[in-house]
Amino acid sequence: MTKEWLRRLLFIGKRERPTPVAPGLYHMMQEGEGTIARFHLRVERDGSGMLIANAVATARLTPTGVIIAKGLLEGASDAQIAAMLRKHFSRTDPAVITADIERVRTLIKQITEPGDLYPIFNLEDATFSPYRAELIAPLQASLPLREGSAPQPILDRLWEVGIPHVTFLYSDTSQPSTLVHAIERAEDLGMIAGVRARATHLADVGFLTELMQAGVDHIDFLYASHQPEVHDALCGEGDLTAARWLLDWLEENELCAVAEIPLVQATLDDLEITVAELLDHGADNLSFVAYATTDPDLAIQDGIFAAPSMVQVAATVEEIAHMTQARFMWSPPIERDPRLPLTHQIQAGPRCTGDVAIRVEPNGDVIPPRGPARSAGNI
Numbered sequence: 001m002t003k004e005w006l007r008r009l010l011f012i013g014k015r016e017r018p019t020p021v022a023p024g025l026y027h028m029m030q031e032g033e034g035t036i037a038r039f040h041l042r043v044e045r046d047g048s049g050m051l052i053a054n055a056v057a058t059a060r061l062t063p064t065g066v067i068i069a070k071g072l073l074e075g076a077s078d079a080q081i082a083a084m085l086r087k088h089f090s091r092t093d094p095a096v097i098t099a100d101i102e103r104v105r106t107l108i109k110q111i112t113e114p115g116d117l118y119p120i121f122n123l124e125d126a127t128f129s130p131y132r133a134e135l136i137a138p139l140q141a142s143l144p145l146r147e148g149s150a151p152q153p154i155l156d157r158l159w160e161v162g163i164p165h166v167t168f169l170y171s172d173t174s175q176p177s178t179l180v181h182a183i184e185r186a187e188d189l190g191m192i193a194g195v196r197a198r199a200t201h202l203a204d205v206g207f208l209t210e211l212m213q214a215g216v217d218h219i220d221f222l223y224a225s226h227q228p229e230v231h232d233a234l235c236g237e238g239d240l241t242a243a244r245w246l247l248d249w250l251e252e253n254e255l256c257a258v259a260e261i262p263l264v265q266a267t268l269d270d271l272e273i274t275v276a277e278l279l280d281h282g283a284d285n286l287s288f289v290a291y292a293t294t295d296p297d298l299a300i301q302d303g304i305f306a307a308p309s310m311v312q313v314a315a316t317v318e319e320i321a322h323m324t325q326a327r328f329m330w331s332p333p334i335e336r337d338p339r340l341p342l343t344h345q346i347q348a349g350p351r352c353t354g355d356v357a358i359r360v361e362p363n364g365d366v367i368p369p370r371g372p373a374r375s376a377g378n379i
Helices: 003-010 063-073 078-088 094-112 152-161 176-189 205-214 228-235 239-252 271-280 296-302 307-322 342-348
Strands: 024-032 035-043 049-053 057-061 140-145 165-170 192-197 218-222 256-263 285-293 327-330 357-360
Touching (some): 024 063, 035 063, 049 063, 049 094, 057 063, 063 078, 063 094, 078 094, 140 176, 152 176, 165 176, 205 239, 218 228, 218 239, 228 239, 239 256, 285 307
Parallel strands (some): 140 165, 140 357, 165 192, 192 218, 218 256, 256 285, 285 327
Antiparallel strands (some): 049 057
16 A cells, blocks of 8 residues: 555546536435435545435435435426436436436435434445446544544544544543544534444443434444453453443444454354344444454464465354344454454454545554555545
8 A cells, every 4th residue: 555545545636527516525404204314425536426314324326316316405406407417418318317316316215214223334345336436535434532632633634535434443542522522523524423442431321421412323342252251351351241231221322333243263153142142132233353364373372363264254254144134244354463462452453444444543644444554645
């Protein structure tokens, strides 16, 4: 990864043929049946787009769909939208235009009430259409919060370049007030905002209430195993008790919970039981991150996976997925660093959530989702 990678993702360059809707991120609201729906329309350089409804569901749009969706959400009439389509696309049949407008209108209604609570989607899946989109920027950013962090300028910049979703990485060195203020700023901008932490750091009613009032959209936390001796050995003493309490609290308060399951040998052995327990507690958004190494001796020593066994690990997880109604998501695997305790790596978790995500350090350095953890530039 080089600075060219960052430039390609974040720079909106000139095009020989301007797209009908300028690339960027559009935040819109729509009233309907006593409620207000919140939409993010992300338009790429090639004119295609992504429509996100209520920080919950998303739909990939062609350039035609982008024009129609933007028009409908801004209150344009069907006739005005049809005129816009005829202006930018030749040989457009009136019957096709009418059908396309109705199709997008139905789509907007469907994703406004998707029937589940997970914000956005599995960010490893970059393409929802038959062609590859030319992304103007990553779709999500993970921001570590450390003592003295000032995330507001970074959030402003992320919004400016078109990144709609941010997850704050909360740890031992984070300050509760910093997280609350960061969530508030993300909410003010119109971003989708989440938190990733150990349950021990979050299991406080007052703190959680503040996060809810600030506008947090989802909370991700470690859930390694249903067995206390396995979970607590990896995630900290008493953390499983805190995780179970947190899961029930989030379910009761209708706030999206994402259980992050670290995959090592000890957690894979009884993964099916762990998943069943999570489902019994109402969790249906499960994120998996595997810990692996190319050193066979280190794999045996630490109880992690040798690289050749990763295919079988994935097959085991996929098999369990087929037996459940939960949403299974993959984070990029983590290479074991023998200089650090395994518990340290597991509690720190993945650097970001997927292959179309980035990690932004407090100083603005941007770290790609895979490869050496070196800066590809500064935001």
